[in-house]
Amino acid sequence: MKELKTAANKSSALAGDVCNVLWACEKRLQQLETAVLPLYGETAKLQRVHENMEKTAKSLDHVINNYMVARELADFVTAGPNTASPDTLNSYLEALNKLAEAQTYFNKNNPQSIELENINTLYNTGISKLESSFEELLNRNTRPLSPTTLMDMIALEEDSSVESVSVTGSASSGSPALETMRVAAGWLSDAGRAPVAPLLAARAPAAKQSLQSFKDYLRARSMGASPHMRPKNPLHRTDSAKKTSKIQKVLEKRANKIMLKASQTLEQSTGLAIGPRRSINESYTEETSIEALDECEAETAGEVAAGLCRVARAEQRYLLGLVPLPRLPELLAAVMKECFNMLATDVERATNRCRRAASRCRPGAAACWTLLARLTRLQPEVERALTPATPAPYISIVKGCQQVCVRTLEEWVEGLRTDSSAPPVDGTVHQLAAAALTLLHNLADHVQLLGPALSTEPSYARAAAQVSTTHDRNAAMLAIYMRKVLAQLNLVLRSKSEQYPDALKAIFRLNNTVYLLQGLQRSGLLDVLMLAESDCETNYRHMISEYRAAYLQSWSKLLAHTVLEEALPAKLRDKDRQILKDKFASFNRELEECTRVQRGYSVPDAELRESLKRDNKEAILPPYTRFYDTYANLPFSKNPEKYIKYSPVQVAAQLDGYFDETA
Numbered sequence: 094m095k096e097l098k099t100a101a102n103k104s105s106a107l108a109g110d111v112c113n114v115l116w117a118c119e120k121r122l123q124q125l126e127t128a129v130l131p132l133y134g135e136t137a138k139l140q141r142v143h144e145n146m147e148k149t150a151k152s153l154d155h156v157i158n159n160y161m162v163a164r165e166l167a168d169f170v171t172a173g174p175n176t177a178s179p180d181t182l183n184s185y186l187e188a189l190n191k192l193a194e195a196q197t198y199f200n201k202n203n204p205q206s207i208e209l210e211n212i213n214t215l216y217n218t219g220i221s222k223l224e225s226s227f228e229e230l231l232n233r234n235t236r237p238l239s240p241t242t243l244m245d246m247i248a249l250e251e252d253s254s255v256e257s258v259s260v261t262g263s264a265s266s267g268s269p270a271l272e273t274m275r276v277a278a279g280w281l282s283d284a285g286r287a288p289v290a291p292l293l294a295a296r297a298p299a300a301k302q303s304l305q306s307f308k309d310y311l312r313a314r315s316m317g318a319s320p321h322m323r324p325k326n327p328l329h330r331t332d333s334a335k336k337t338s339k340i341q342k343v344l345e346k347r348a349n350k351i352m353l354k355a356s357q358t359l360e361q362s363t364g365l366a367i368g369p370r371r372s373i374n375e376s377y378t379e380e381t382s383i384e385a386l387d388e389c390e391a392e393t394a395g396e397v398a399a400g401l402c403r404v405a406r407a408e409q410r411y412l413l414g415l416v417p418l419p420r421l422p423e424l425l426a427a428v429m430k431e432c433f434n435m436l437a438t439d440v441e442r443a444t445n446r447c448r449r450a451a452s453r454c455r456p457g458a459a460a461c462w463t464l465l466a467r468l469t470r471l472q473p474e475v476e477r478a479l480t481p482a483t484p485a486p487y488i489s490i491v492k493g494c495q496q497v498c499v500r501t502l503e504e505w506v507e508g509l510r511t512d513s514s515a516p517p518v519d520g521t522v523h524q525l526a527a528a529a530l531t532l533l534h535n536l537a538d539h540v541q542l543l544g545p546a547l548s549t550e551p552s553y554a555r556a557a558a559q560v561s562t563t564h565d566r567n568a569a570m571l572a573i574y575m576r577k578v579l580a581q582l583n584l585v586l587r588s589k590s591e592q593y594p595d596a597l598k599a600i601f602r603l604n605n606t607v608y609l610l611q612g613l614q615r616s617g618l619l620d621v622l623m624l625a626e627s628d629c630e631t632n633y634r635h636m637i638s639e640y641r642a643a644y645l646q647s648w649s650k651l652l653a654h655t656v657l658e659e660a661l662p663a664k665l666r667d668k669d670r671q672i673l674k675d676k677f678a679s680f681n682r683e684l685e686e687c688t689r690v691q692r693g694y695s696v697p698d699a700e701l702r703e704s705l706k707r708d709n710k711e712a713i714l715p716p717y718t719r720f721y722d723t724y725a726n727l728p729f730s731k732n733p734e735k736y737i738k739y740s741p742v743q744v745a746a747q748l749d750g751y752f753d754e755t756a
Contacts, residue, residue, distance in 0.1 A: 155198075160208055162192060162212065163215050166191065166192065169185075170189070171215075171218060173222040176230050178273060182273055185219075185223070186280050189280070193216065196212055220286060223277060227277045227278065228288075230273060231274060231295050232295055233270075234274070235295045235299050237303040239306070240310035247400065271411070274415060278416065292415060300404050301432055308435070311393050390446050391447065391461060394440050398467060398471050401433070402475045402478050406474075408429065409478055421481060422481045422482040426482040430486075433486040436487075437493075440468070443461065444494055452504050452508045459532050460535075461494065461498045465498050465542055466542055468490065468494055472488070495542075495546050498546060499546050499549070499550065510581060517601075517695070518693075523589065527608075529579070532578070537618060543567065543574075544570040547574065548566070553570060553573055569625065579609065579622070595643070596647035597690075599641075644705070648712050651713065652713065655717050655719075665728070673727065673729040673736070684747060688747050692751060694752050706748055710745055713744065714741055
């Protein structure tokens, strides 16, 4: 316990010593704080004074700069910007920004200062110089797209066979000049002086000139491709020094195909050869050239639409970044306005030509549907090219073309009804039948457009409702129109055939009916027609049989000379001899007359021609052979060779020469 008490006393003594030490430290710290705190306060005051002095000096420098900026930048701003590159232009824009800051300062703090007037004058001068430089740079770098460039652009997107074609425009999207213009235009737009007017003044004529040159180039190439418009001198070529690219070769093939399409189709479908006799090919020569011009006009309008799409896309890319986005739609629409007017004029010209072709029942009336198909295919591309501008002008053109196409169909039927052309003298296929078949074949290529267009017409809608079919409604609409055309064509051909004698009347009807049936079968249109008239093939074949029978009936007068009213006695009397003389002589005259006349008849279809010859032999040779075998050897004349001119074999040879101009 004693030791414990000793240790406790020692601990208490140590604790007391520690407390004394801590108390002494605290007292000294209090003394130090009392001495340092005033120093801290003085230091803070000095820091605030320093900061205020720096701010004052900076503000003073700013004020002095605002007073000095006009004199310092006068020469630089008056000299105008250097538009060689965006970097050199930025130096000029920085100077204008300094003037703008000085304007803001004086307007806020000293609007009555004379320096403000100097700054305003210099600032306006700088903007004028910048705008002038922008316009100069814009005009220097604004050139119409060349026709070959547009053709290459079209071919690259539409013809997959074209490879490695270089397409260059007036200014590529990454050119230094365009980047410089975008920098200048961005500054002007931020300053409230967006360069809309100069852009419209420069780009609208360039876009119009691009499309106009392209259209002129197309027309020149079309005239050069036409065999009716080529110069007589083959060495007279305006483009002899120009290099022909792959794209140009592609388009030359397309143009030649258009110009020769009608004549090739006609020759292949009829099987007629060109000869001295006036055939459907010869009578259709002028129509073929006119049809080629109709198709060429529509093709040109379609190419102009494709060119407009590419011009719009080029303008869209060019103008993007030169004006604020909210103002781009209005500017782009204004730049392309004249181009749309030009396209509308070309489409109207082409559709009016198709309407005239329809009123004259020319196959070229279907060219407007080809144009409508091209315009419809291009519509999504045009809408993308015009974004963010509205495609309303183009949509209006497409709708107008569709309305004219529908009217053209009805005018074609009306043209059939009022046609006053004379039938061919040889009874061959009438040009109306060939034109109708070509028209329907061309319309079948555009059934997806024709169906919706005709659905808007009440008469066709009612007729479609009566056609009980689960097939494609568009095909049903085409079938209804085909039925209308073929019914009217049949009435017209029957009316025209009344101008012929009986035999040629039957031949004419037979030629046209066989031609139409075979043409419908060959092109697959017969299956379409059956949607609206299920028994159409049966009706055609019934008419063919009826006309064949009518033709064979024309031999009744000839065959009447091979029949005697009563049998002759074994010993011929003078009266009996005269009867035989008259019969043989009449038969000879009638056969010679029929041969003379019917060799001038035309039967283009080889199978029909041979079958008619067989029918003629089956109708004439058996009765004549019986008559010949019975009476040719009787002594009814001292000069039998005068009356017995033709044996059955010779008659057969005569019949083989029918419908053959070389026989």
